[in-house]
Amino acid sequence: MAAEIELVEVTKRYPGVAAPAVDAVSLTIRAGEVVVLVGPSGCGKTTTLRMINRLIEPTSGRITLDGRDTSSLDPDRLRRGIGYAIQQAGLFPHLTVGQNVATVPGLLGWDRSRIADRVDEMLELVGLEPAEFRDRHPRQLSGGQQQRVGVARALAADPPVLLMDEPFGAVDPITRGNLQEELLRLQAGLRKTIVFVTHDFDEAVRLGDRIAVFGPRSRVLQYDTPEAILADPADDTVAGFVGAGASLKQLRLRKVREVELGRAVTARVTDEPGEVGRLLAGCGHERALLLDAHDRPVAWADVRRPGRPRPVGGAVTRESSLQDALEAILTEGGPAVVTGERGEYVGLVEVDAVIGAVRKPRGDQAGSAS
Numbered sequence: 001m002a003a004e005i006e007l008v009e010v011t012k013r014y015p016g017v018a019a020p021a022v023d024a025v026s027l028t029i030r031a032g033e034v035v036v037l038v039g040p041s042g043c044g045k046t047t048t049l050r051m052i053n054r055l056i057e058p059t060s061g062r063i064t065l066d067g068r069d070t071s072s073l074d075p076d077r078l079r080r081g082i083g084y085a086i087q088q089a090g091l092f093p094h095l096t097v098g099q100n101v102a103t104v105p106g107l108l109g110w111d112r113s114r115i116a117d118r119v120d121e122m123l124e125l126v127g128l129e130p131a132e133f134r135d136r137h138p139r140q141l142s143g144g145q146q147q148r149v150g151v152a153r154a155l156a157a158d159p160p161v162l163l164m165d166e167p168f169g170a171v172d173p174i175t176r177g178n179l180q181e182e183l184l185r186l187q188a189g190l191r192k193t194i195v196f197v198t199h200d201f202d203e204a205v206r207l208g209d210r211i212a213v214f215g216p217r218s219r220v221l222q223y224d225t226p227e228a229i230l231a232d233p234a235d236d237t238v239a240g241f242v243g244a245g246a247s248l249k250q251l252r253l254r255k256v257r258e259v260e261l262g263r264a265v266t267a268r269v270t271d272e273p274g275e276v277g278r279l280l281a282g283c284g285h286e287r288a289l290l291l292d293a294h295d296r297p298v299a300w301a302d303v304r305r306p307g308r309p310r311p312v313g314g315a316v317t318r319e320s321s322l323q324d325a326l327e328a329i330l331t332e333g334g335p336a337v338v339t340g341e342r343g344e345y346v347g348l349v350e351v352d353a354v355i356g357a358v359r360k361p362r363g364d365q366a367g368s369a370s
């Protein structure tokens, strides 16, 4: 369950402030996608986010949820249908973890047993053992655990939309990485529409299906996939925000299946070394990949020493990232072997293919359609 959100020329002027905090922002957020609003401090990300659930009322413009104008809906009902998670979790300190998670189901009038089941289900979903955590108070939790409860609370009533405002901003980098991983895992099953605010571009790259890079007054400088923004920043401001290491960041996002695979000379691991040597000499190649009876790669045989093959290091799959492929290339000291579902040899990733992939935006790439 997810919903499309559309912002049309949305503006917010705070009373007594001459310049608008958000100036005529238009953005379509597709159902089931994670859209990350990223930009420098004070550019209006939080204001934009809060206008979606009407915690802040827009001065002008229109926001629709699955085509329905949110200004025509009762704000309380609107908010119960939109999960909201914020920095430092924003938990009610005097309520237990269970009571915190139960907030919106309670407001919606669910019966007690359904709420109790849901609380346990949500705590399990975010990796907290219900029996251990249900009756604790927020102060008895670590920062990361509090954030998990915050996410559990936001998801409790199964809202189609989740708004997250720097939800992982207050935890250490390792916990933050874990929480990001968990959110991605959750979202793979839930497919909510998630609008996520951060000032950390790396977090945006990691989490976003799409990223909206905001400049001052929420002007949208670029709205595209992380891959496209990394490969081709719209202007110098975006490029500055993307920061150093854009190519390396791209490698994390791009998959082996997006590059054209090379071919190895292959032989059977049971073949006589002399035979393998003659095969290589005949075709002018230096190395042959030796396969077992199930076509699985076993070792590399070198033309100079065909009798002393070297075991294949780590293989990658078509779904591996190009970063993993590069790691394998560096370990192997040559092309990385790509295997299929049964571990069978399917091709090689060469270093040139990896370099070529991050030089061109996605779509120009050979084999990107697969």
Ligand SMILES: Nc1ncnc2c1ncn2[C@@H]1O[C@H](COP(=O)(O)OP(=O)(O)OP(=O)(O)O)[C@@H](O)[C@H]1O
Residues within 6 Å of the ligand: 014, 015, 017, 021, 039, 040, 041, 042, 043, 044, 045, 046, 047, 048, 199
């Ligand atoms: N209640 C308010 N009254 C007046 N101005 C406000 C109010 N709330 C926010 N602003 C101003 O509006 C602008 C946008 O603020 P907002 O909190 O939306 O930015 P942000 O991008 O989320 O910033 P940060 O990353 O620092 O949280 C800022 O200049 C801020 O000072």
